[in-house]
Amino acid sequence: MYISLLEEIYNFLVEKIGMPDLNTRTENVNLVPLSNIDYRDKIRGAMVNLAIGDAFGSSWEGQQSKEIEHINHFLKGERSTASLKGTWQTTTVILFAESLIINQTFNPEDLANRFIRQPIIGIDKVMEQFTLNYRDHRMEWYRCGIASVEAGAAIRGVPLALINYGDFTTLKLIGGIQTIITHMDETAVAASILFSSAVAYLLNTPAFSMQSKNDFNLFIDTLCKSIKGIETKVYPTGKNGEIANLYIMVNRILKEWIDKSISIEEIKEQWGSSANSLEAIPLSLYIFLKNPNDYEKTLKECLTMRETDIIVTMVLALLGAYLGFNNIPKGYINKLYMDKEILTLSDRLFELSLKNKSNNPYRRMRDQIEIERSQDELDKLLWLGIKYNKEEEYAMSIKYFEELITKSPDFKKNERVKLHIIEAYEGLGSKLLDNEAYEDALRCFKKALIYDLNHPTILCDIAVTYLNIDDLDKAEKYARRAVEIAPEYEIGREVLEGIKSLQNKS
Numbered sequence: 013m014y015i016s017l018l019e020e021i022y023n024f025l026v027e028k029i030g031m032p033d034l035n036t037r038t039e040n041v042n043l044v045p046l047s048n049i050d051y052r053d054k055i056r057g058a059m060v061n062l063a064i065g066d067a068f069g070s071s072w073e074g075q076q077s078k079e080i081e082h083i084n085h086f087l088k089g090e091r092s093t094a095s096l097k098g099t100w101q102t103t104t105v106i107l108f109a110e111s112l113i114i115n116q117t118f119n120p121e122d123l124a125n126r127f128i129r130q131p132i133i134g135i136d137k138v139m140e141q142f143t144l145n146y147r148d149h150r151m152e153w154y155r156c157g158i159a160s161v162e163a164g165a166a167i168r169g170v171p172l173a174l175i176n177y178g179d180f181t182t183l184k185l186i187g188g189i190q191t192i193i194t195h196m197d198e199t200a201v202a203a204s205i206l207f208s209s210a211v212a213y214l215l216n217t218p219a220f221s222m223q224s225k226n227d228f229n230l231f232i233d234t235l236c237k238s239i240k241g242i243e244t245k246v247y248p249t250g251k252n253g254e255i256a257n258l259y260i261m262v263n264r265i266l267k268e269w270i271d272k273s274i275s276i277e278e279i280k281e282q283w284g285s286s287a288n289s290l291e292a293i294p295l296s297l298y299i300f301l302k303n304p305n306d307y308e309k310t311l312k313e314c315l316t317m318r319e320t321d322i323i324v325t326m327v328l329a330l331l332g333a334y335l336g337f338n339n340i341p342k343g344y345i346n347k348l349y350m351d352k353e354i355l356t357l358s359d360r361l362f363e364l365s366l367k368n369k370s371n372n373p374y375r376r377m378r379d380q381i382e383i384e385r386s387q388d389e390l391d392k393l394l395w396l397g398i399k400y401n402k403e404e405e406y407a408m409s410i411k412y413f414e415e416l417i418t419k420s421p422d423f424k425k426n427e428r429v430k431l432h433i434i435e436a437y438e439g440l441g442s443k444l445l446d447n448e449a450y451e452d453a454l455r456c457f458k459k460a461l462i463y464d465l466n467h468p469t470i471l472c473d474i475a476v477t478y479l480n481i482d483d484l485d486k487a488e489k490y491a492r493r494a495v496e497i498a499p500e501y502e503i504g505r506e507v508l509e510g511i512k513s514l515q516n517k518s
Contacts, residue, residue, distance in 0.1 A: 014117055018185040021120065025192065029154055032198035032242055034188050034205075039237040041180040043212050045373040051365065053336040054215045055174045056358040059109070061332025062170055062325055063354050064344055065314065066102045069321025100135045101167050101325055106357060108190070109171040113360045116367070118172070118186045124153035124193050136287075138162055142194045157196030161247075163292040163322055165191040165200055166207040170329055173211035174361045179370035183208055184238070199247075202239040202258045203289035207326065209238040210297070214333040220305045222334070228270060228301050235297075236263040249290050250283040261294045269298050276302075276313060287322045296326035304334060307341060390420050398432055406440035430463045438470060445473070450481050468498035475507055479514075487511050 025031040045051070107126045115122055128147040132139065138160045145156035169187050176183040187205040195201070213234055222228065236259060243257040250256075256265065269279060276299060284291040303309040310331055314324040332340065337358075345351055365371050393416040400409035413433045416423055423429045441456030457474045461467065471494035478487035488511045494504040 015182055015185070018118070018182065018189070021189060022185050025154055025189065029157075029192070029196070031188065031192055032201045032244075034184055034201075034242060039240050041209060041234055041238045043176075043178050043180050043183075043209075043216060043370075045178040045216055045371055046218070047373040049216065049218060050336065051177070051215065051371075052359065052362045053338055054333060055362045055365070056337035056355060057332035057335055057340060058170060058174060058211060058215070058329055059105075059332070059354050059358040059361070060337055060345060060348070060351060061340055062105060062167070062329035063102045063350070064332075064340070064348055065325040065328030066099055066321060067348055068311075068328075068344075069314065069324030070099045099321065100132045100139065101164065101322065103132050104139075104164070104168045105170055106354070108168055109357045109361055112171055112175060113357070113364060116364065118190070120189050120193060121153050123190065124156070127194075136162065136164060138164060138194055153193060157192045157194055159197050160195050161197050161199045161203070161289045162195070162287045163200075163203055163207075163289045163326070164287070165193075165195045166203040166289065166293065167322065167325055167329070169204045169208045170211055171361055173208040173215070173333075174358075175365040175371075176208075176368060177212040177215040177365065177371055178373075179368050180209065180212075180238070182368070182370075183212060198243050198245065199258050199289055202242045203293050205242070206235050206239045206258065206262065207293060210235055210330060211333045214330060217334060219335045219339055222301075222304050225270065229267065231301075232262060232266060232297070247290060251281070256290065258290055258293060261290055262297065266294045266297055269294075270301060276316065285323060292323050292326065296323050296330065299323070299327045300330045300334075304331070307331065307335065307339065311344075390416060390423075393419070394423075394429065394432075397436065401432060401436050401439065404439060406436050406443065409436040410440060424463070434460045434463050434467060434470065438473060441473060441477075445477055445480070448480075450477055453477050466497050468494040468501045468504055471497070472501070472504045472507055475511065479507075479511060484511060484515050488515065 022031065022034065026033070104127070108123060111123045111126055112118060124146060127139070128143050135143070138158050141158045142156050145151045146153060169190055172183060172186045172190065176186070184205050187208045188201045191201045191204040195204075210231075213231060217231075222231070239259055243259055246255045246257045246260070248255060249261065265283070268274075276295075279285070279295060279298065283295070285295055286292065299313050300310065302313065310327065314327050348354075393412045397409050397412040397416060400406070400412065409432075413429075413436055416429075417433075437456045437460035441453045441460065444450075444453035444456060454474065454477050457470055457477060460470045461474070464470070471490045475487045475489075475491035475494065478484075478490065488508070491504060491508040491511055494501060495508050498504060
């Protein structure tokens with residue numbers, strides 16, 4: 013999906029503004045779409061539940077814990093009031109979704125323009141500074157980002173996961189690029205990629221199938237792989253000032269919370285619950301993983317988050333991607349303003365996702381079968397090459413090895429395969445040498461030398477061949493090189509001494 017263009021943009025940003033490195037140490041995440049999942053329903057679930065989380069979190073922020081039961085009873089009532097609206101967070105998600113749908117691709121400049129084209133009510137300081145830089149100071153869009161670790165860009169990136177749930181490479185590049193528009197910080201970039209990876213992973217996970225700690229740990233390990241190596245800095249975190257970054261917080265601290273079943277109140281007290289990615293991301297994942305199969309319990313936990321609505325929004329976005337739209341109690345949806353618009357956007361995002369062949373489980377299954385079939389053919393060619401080597405049928409062995417290398421050039425880098433190929437060329441070359449077919453023998457030995465320029469035996473074979481055609485200078489050159497590389501190679505020393513003797517006589 014336009015990966016070459018994304019890589020060009022990414023390389024440009026690395027060169028121009030020092031965008032964090034996404035390629036050197038990060039590991040590939042294999043996002044696997046399943047044929048038994050209704051992705052339209054899942055995408056609807058993620059978008060609608062994100063809006064519910066934002067609307068509920070902002071509307072009931074600051075309520076006392078004793079009021080939560082009353083609030084929850086009111087919210088899940090079937091009566092439709094269409095009274096609850098989301099904040100700027102939902103607005104930026106909608107703007108991102110619209111940009112993707114209208115352009116049918118990711119266009120970072122178009123997204124930046126949408127952020128300033130219409131007033132966004134209640135934006136945070138990061139978005140305010142971005143707007144000032146881009147609209148008022150007229151800076152290039154890629155120079156307007158602020159050094160901030162807040163998680164706003166992570167939430168905004170949900171639509172990119174909804175169109176790349178089978179394509180981690182594209183997801184990672186878009187996640188990084190869309191983040192630096194407003195948040196020029198490696199931890200913010202890591203947070204965006206990790207959260208989008210979480211949404212994509214849950215889209216590919218059947219509802220109600222996550223039941224054990226093993227399931228949770230597999231989920232967490234996948235998320236850690238998605239950002240491994242991106243961060244180069246660490247920060248003092250928590251009440252005790254423990255040194256960590258997002259990778260450490262998720263890979264170690266979050267797992268400790270799960271193992272010990274720590275209460276949310278204790279986590280908030282010890283580690284914080286602000287919009288800082290180092291606090292918001294691990295806590296959101298923890299709340300989700302506490303009761304991923306119980307919508308009511310998860311929402312109730314979210315409504316205790318009195319400090320900020322950003323965590324509520326993140327938790328419910330994860331829950332929606334996992335459970336899907338049809339498993340969200342309709343009473344909550346009825347309270348949501350603009351629910352029909354969000355459903356329409358969700359359906360358009362689903363249609364856009366079908367353009368990426370990596371999201372198609374049937375296409376991937378077919379491609380995998382082709383890969384396996386191709387691998388079977390390569391394995392057969394390798395086996396035949398080795399078989400004919402053992403039988404000293406070197407011409408046949410070379411035939412199969414050459415076909416193998418033509419079909420898969422990567423085998424040239426395999427040390428064991430290289431040894432077998434050298435053996436075949438040397439074996440045939442030696443037979444030709446014995447039959448006094450010197451030019452053909454030279455060609456074989458030199459082909460063997462391509463696979464190991466410092467192979468003393470092959471160098472010595474070439475020297476002997478040149479000796480037989482009376483080219484003493486070239487013979488001396490290859491023999492000397494063989495001895496220099498392997499001084500202990502007795503045959504090489506003998507050949508070199510014999511050539512020197514002939515040179516002296518002549």
